[in-house]
Amino acid sequence: xxLIIDVGNSFxxxxxxxxxxxxxxxxxxxxxxxxNIKALKKKYNAIEKTIISSVGKLKKTDVKAIAKFFDVLVLxxxxxLPFKNLYKTPETLGVDRIALVCSAVxxxxxxNTLIIDAGTCITYDFVTSDNEYLGGAISPGLxxxxxxxxxxxxxxxxxxxxxxNDIIGNSTDESIHSGVVNGILKEIDGVIxxxxxxxxxxxxxxxGGDAKFLSKQLKSSIFANSNFLLEGLNYILQxxxxx
Ligand SMILES: Nc1ncnc2c1ncn2[C@@H]1O[C@H](COP(=O)(O)OP(=O)(O)O)[C@@H](O)[C@H]1O
Ligand SMILES: CC(C)(COP(=O)(O)O)[C@@H](O)C(=O)NCCC(=O)O
Numbered sequence: 001x002x003l004i005i006d007v008g009n010s011f012x013x014x015x016x017x018x019x020x021x022x023x024x025x026x027x028x029x030x031x032x033x034x035x036n037i038k039a040l041k042k043k044y045n046a047i048e049k050t051i052i053s054s055v056g057k058l059k060k061t062d063v064k065a066i067a068k069f070f071d072v073l074v075l076x077x078x079x080x081l082p083f084k085n086l087y088k089t090p091e092t093l094g095v096d097r098i099a100l101v102c103s104a105v106x107x108x109x110x111x112n113t114l115i116i117d118a119g120t121c122i123t124y125d126f127v128t129s130d131n132e133y134l135g136g137a138i139s140p141g142l143x144x145x146x147x148x149x150x151x152x153x154x155x156x157x158x159x160x161x162x163x164x165n166d167i168i169g170n171s172t173d174e175s176i177h178s179g180v181v182n183g184i185l186k187e188i189d190g191v192i193x194x195x196x197x198x199x200x201x202x203x204x205x206x207x208g209g210d211a212k213f214l215s216k217q218l219k220s221s222i223f224a225n226s227n228f229l230l231e232g233l234n235y236i237l238q239x240x241x242x243x
Contacts, residue, residue: 001016001017001018001023001044001046001047001048002016002017002047002048002049002050002051002234002237002238003015003016003037003040003041003044003047003049003050003051003070004016004017004050004051004230004233004234004237005033005037005050005051005052005053005054005066006053006096006099006229006230006233007030007033007052007053007054007055007056007057007058008055008056008096008119008120008209009055009056009119009120009121010119010120010143010209011027011028011029011030011209012027012028012029012030012032012033012056012058013025013026013027013229013230014026014027014028014033014036014037014040015227015230015234016040016044016047017230017234018046020231020234020238022227022230022231022234023044024040024044025227025230027209030056030057030058033058033062034062034065034066037066037069038069041069041070047070048070048071049070049071049072049073049237049241050066050069050070050071050072050073050237051072051073051074051075051233051234051236051237052066052072052073052074052075053075053095053096053098053099053229053233054074054095055094055095055096073236073237073240073241075095075098075099075233075236076095077090077091077093077095077098079098079236079240080239080240081098081101081102081236081239082102082105082106082131082235082239083101083102083105083127083131083132083133084131084132084133085098085133086132086133086134086135087133087134087135088135094123096117096119096123096229097117097123097125097136098236099229099232099233099236100115100117100123100125100205100207100228100229100232101115101125101127101133101232102232102233102235102236102239103115103205103228103229103231103232103235104125104127104203104205104232105127105131106231106232106235107228107231108203108205109131110129110131111129111201111203112126112127112128112129112199112201112202112203113126113127113202113203113204113205114126114136114191114192114195114202114203114204114205115127115136115204115205115207115228116188116191116204116205116206116207116208116222117207117208117228117229118141118142118184118188118206118207118208118209118210118211118213118214119141119208119209119210120141120143120144121138121139121140121141121144122138122139122140122141122142122184122187122188122208123136123137123138124136124137124138124139124191126195128199129201137191139187141208141210142161142180142181142184142210142213142214143161143210145180145183145184146158146159146160146161146176146180149176149179149180156172156176157172157173157176159173159176159177161177161180161181161210161213162177162181163177163181163213163217164177164178164181164182165177166178167182181217184214185214185217185218188206188214188218188220189218189219189220192204192220192222193220203223204220204221204222204223205222205223205224205225205228206218206222206223206224206225207224207225207226207227207228207229208226208229211224211225211226212224212226
């Protein structure tokens with residue numbers, strides 16, 4: 001069994017895989033991660049290996065503590081990968097984005113694939129049918145947009161995400177929901193349309209904490225898969241250990 005540890009900028013996702021099968025997953029705050037990992041070790045004593053992908057504030061001491069329980073692979077720019085990385089600064093590429101690309105080449109081999117991860121940030125990652133990763137884009141995520149409107153103004157309240165009733169916001173709250181949510185939806189649909197002009201056979205995956213919230217509102221046809229990153233990490237672990 002493999003334990004997958006995905007440290008994002010909002011949450012840590014923990015998952016247990018038996019071979020390719022997802023057996024269990026949970027989402028925790030970073031401060032609780034170590035305690036929950038210890039509990040998972042007790043619950044699933046068949047876990048031998050773990051992969052850690054962190055773009056968040058995971059401490060080196062936490063990695064050391066985890067390495068006491070399991071055989072650890074810490075994903076970084078030197079890890080053996082199943083695609084050609086053409087990013088100009090591979091050493092600064094987010095390891096979560098690397099895992100998304102691995103998931104795509106594993107699940108959609110020889111396809112032009114755009115992976116959209118709606119998490120703290122929204123990331124766009126594109127891999128060609130020739131297995132070449134070209135890069136993509138980074139833009140502010142759903143909660144980040146609500147928070148920035150509140151943080152950087154005197155009068156705008158902090159709201160919880162809500163699907164707007166109309167494109168025309170007829171109150172402060174409705175104007176914010178329209179700006180933030182319609183803004184993201186138009187951005188995503190617009191990015192997909194632009195890629196499709198060049199790659200008409202494009203496969204699009206939507207994942208991340210906000211994927212469920214956004215997927216039904218999009219006009220483009222996409223595959224929504226909340227486990228896409230976790231599956232990519234499990235694949236990297238298998239790819240590096242010949243499991
Ligand atoms: N308490 C919370 N704090 C931050 N984000 C939250 C919270 N509750 C729900 N969310 C949603 O989760 C999204 C982040 O999802 P996730 O994919 O887990 O992020 P990351 O992988 O970057 O940690 C945010 O954009 C937000 O809409
Ligand atoms: C863009 C990100 C902050 C996204 O993180 P997330 O929203 O998934 O927590 C992360 O992939 C990162 O730190 N990237 C480094 C810059 C780059 O990918 O080029």
